[in-house]
Amino acid sequence: MITLLTDFVQELRSAGVPVSMVEAIDAMESLAHVDLADRIQFKETLRATLVKNSRHEAAFDVAFEVYFANRVPPLESGPGEDKHFTANQLDQEGWMGGTSGLSVESLIETLFEAMAGQNFDQLRNAARRAVDQLAGMEPGRPVGGTYYLYRTLRQLDVEALEQRLLEMFLAEVDPEDALAVRLAKEDAKRAVEQLREELKDEIRRRLVADRGHQAVAKTLRQPSVEEIDLMHATRTDLANIEHVIEPLTRKLAVRLARRRRLSKKGRLDFRRTVRASLATGGVPVEPRFKTVRPHRPEIFLLCDISGSMATFARFTLQFTYAMATQFSRLRAFVFVDAVDEVTDFFRPGVDFGEALARIGTEADVVWLDGHSDYGHAFEQFLVKYGKELTPRTTLIVAGDARNNYRDPRAQNLGEIADAVEAVYWLNPEPRAYWDSGDSVMVRYAGSCEQVFEVRNLKQLELFVETVTEHRPSRGRNRSTHMKGEPMNLVAPRGNR
Amino acid sequence: MSLPFPNPAAVAEALRAVDYLPDNRITQVSYLAMALGKPVLVEGPAGVGKTELAKALALITDRRLIRLQCYEGLDESRALYEWNYKKQLLRIQADRGQEWSELESDIFSEEFLLTRPLLEAIRSDQPVVLLIDEVDRVEMETEALLLEVLSDFQVSIPELGTVRASSIPLVVLTSNNTRELSEALKRRCLFLHVGYPTPEREQAILLARVPDLAERLAGEIARVAGSIRTMDLRKAPSVSETIDWARTLLALGIERLDTQVVGDTLHVLLKYQTDIERALKDLSVEPG
DSSP states (O other): OHHHHHHHHHHHHHTTOOOOHHHHHHHHHHHTTSOTTOHHHHHHHHHHHHOOSGGGHHHHHHHHHHHHGGGSOOGGGOTTGGGGGTTSSGGGSOGGGSSSSOOHHHHHHHHHHHHHTTOHHHHHHHHHHHIIIIIOOOTTOOOOHHHHHHHHHHHHTHHHHHHHHHHHHHHTSOTTOHHHHHHHHHHHHHHHHHHHHHHHHHHHHHHHHHHOHHHHHHHHOOOOGGGSOGGGOOHHHHHHHHHHHHHHHHHHHHHHHHHHHHTTEEEEOHHHHHHHHGGGTTOOOSOOEEEOOOOOOEEEEEEEOSGGGHHHHHHHHHHHHHHHTTOSSEEEEEESSSEEEOGGGGOTTOOHHHHHHHHHHHOOOOSSSSSOOHHHHHHHHHHHHGGGOOTTEEEEEESOOBOTTOOOOHHHHHHHHHHSSEEEEEEOSOGGGTTSTTBOHHHHHTTSSEEEEOSSHHHHHHHHHHHHHSOOOTTOTHHHHHHTSOTTOSSOTTOO | OOOSOSSHHHHHHHHHHTTOOOOHHHHHHHHHHHHHTOOEEEEOSTTSSHHHHHHHHHHHHTOEEEEEEOOTTOOHHHHTEEEOHHHHHHHHHHTTTOOHHHHHHHHTSGGGEEEOHHHHHHHOSSOEEEEEETGGGSOHHHHHHHHHHHHHOEEEETTTEEEEOSSOOEEEEEEOOSSOOOHHHHHHSEEEEOOOOOHHHHHHHHHHHSTTOOHHHHHHHHHHHHHHHTSOOSSOOOHHHHHHHHHHHHHTTOOSOOHHHHHHHHHHHOOOHHHHHHHHHHHHSOOO
């Protein structure tokens, strides 16, 4: 048992779930209070002691299924298990023999019956049979579980199955009532989803039996949301990311607000101190202070939304959108080779998809040819909005600094940097690629407080933490650095 | 700690008896918390019954509930204990001319100690349920303060020495996940994520919480709420909001849900105008 548990903990760690020594010991201790034969008790106990973040629950589920699946008593050996088939021809078949006997049609029929009646035991049994007969699993064959799943699903013709279910559900409701129709559709979808899960479980069980759990667990590991590369995120990834971004921006907002509050104590307020001392017999036990006017951070976000940045831009805009709900003084700008302000598109209450669509159609970001031109964008930004920059402003630039071999005109960013509190740059490219090809990151880096590689949420979190924890040092050498640089450099070093 | 419940099933039954409907996970974690005497960290969206769980646990174990509501800036003097310095001052002034050593031991005695929830919970003779609500709102520094209490069930007061727990409280911490809690705190707790319930469970919750609600209507409400939660909304309806909705519908004498009724009463369930508009749009067209 102990080896099994340590193996399992090891697997969790490889899947990105941090499990400490103490937690593993806790898990072991807790198991003493648990009826080990009860799978639910067992699983929930491990979950409560080993997983301390809801984001890691999916990884836990997968690992658990792989490690402990084949330890469940096999379904066919349980005498009561097959009771739902008594009225059915199924239990007369010698189905362990594999392809023998049962036709696909009657299998589909059983599945349909189970799904329509929400009979989960029957569904599970039928799903097992389906995998047995249709997946054609061969021991030792190095293909993933998805291959078998699609093979089974195709033969079962799930689309037709869903359609039939839907028709059955729809027959019971008023077709005029949109709500009822929607619910019926969802029911059908859910039933099919259920079937898919059952099949997946069964296939996984068999793969584990064939290859051992370590091998299978390895193939099933997925990068956690925090580690998805933002430049190459898929649509589902982005949807997952969306859920994580919101707490992150809230965190940023809370941190900034707290920073303000910490610096609240001002000079001694004599009048209020005396007033308060009356409560303590004239002894000024509690000195009172004047409150200083709170520092209201003003954030300017400048986003590259050119083609090469498409996925990342969607993400940064999402971040912007989330930030806009937290900061009243946030202004958002987008650019390709010209800059436009998009703050209004992100008004609280506006839907993100809508905002994105409006930016796509309404923002005036193309000046010449629609290829990124950071130099021109910064110049224009300075001309159009330069007067509105104050020492309270924090500017965040999001872009890959790929300038298409144009003049970077870094002095413009330098001028901007001198006007504001700090400039932070978020670059979605790996650090190793910076300054290769047409990237001119180093030219701009001098004007920035700090340049961050933000390829995944983990790094974004790091950025949020750094920004909120340390105050930028005003008057550091960045301006001298910029002034020392020749102004008319057309092609920067290392760029040929 | 004596174990009033021999197994998780007994816990579930007791919880049900006080109208709290647990799922497997909640049951198991509650049972473990009682069996091991470990604190539980409950996390999840607002309004899914995190605080209710603590209340229900207090009910079934027949213990007093002590609640510490967390907020930004919560400090020792509000969470643990404070010296009643005004009373101390008066005492000093009333006894001018007394020896300082006598006075000192006198004014730093229990008489001048104001107990705050944490200290109160561990000093109680009868075991209590300690609810530390919205623990994610306090600063990191205050969180560290909780650690001593949670791991050793003791509080160090410099002037008095260490106060040990006379009874081990059952501690429930809740978090809305606005920030990551420290690893040290999480390590000491059992973790319980409470999500939105399945339609079946939500129906049961509605029936338990809203008397006179017809079973069929409860089922429909639960299904619609579940459906609305799959939409892309700013604030998904919580369980407490569905309960409110059920009460509204009951008060209006509605027996069946249809598009019209939902459209008219949706504002009970959703609190943003954009969400209402979106939900109406999605409900009247077919799902994607």
